[in-house]
Amino acid sequence: MNTHTSKERTPQMTYHHLTIDELTMIANFRDQGVKAYRATKLLHRSLETVYRVYRFLAAGHTLQEYYQHYRENKAHCGRKAIQLPTDEVTYTKAKVAQGWTPDTIMGGHSAVVCGRFTAFSSGAILICGPCR
Secondary structure: OOOOOOOOOOOOOOOOOOOHHHHHHHHHHHHOOOOHHHHHHHHOOOHHHHHHHHHHHHOOOOHHHHHHHHHHHHOOOOOOOOOOOHHHHHHHHHHHHOOOOHHHHHHHOOOOOEOOEEEEEOOEEEEEOOEO
16 A cells, blocks of 8 residues: 655556555455455555455465465566676776776776676675666
């Protein structure tokens, strides 16, 4: 459920993953005999999302099973990690050891694949920003 006021500005995703609280509420609504269309209005979720949970539970499965499947499928969402070539990792670690900043490293080595480094830890790259 969206708890933000209209004055707050937060980035909006086109798809919001179900939380365990929402799944529990959907299961409780189903157990109480609440129609799916009514649950969708109360939870501000799409009809298909609620019906999917209702159908899964009606087939004799448990909420824990649904959540396990949901988490497995959710792991496939989003951008995949970028693996830099070994020579670029070596170059970057050497420059970080010399005290270079990410923007300086990018300016001095044109062969680096990524457009922006967003996190460094002990000279190792944790996250690489959007590629160009």
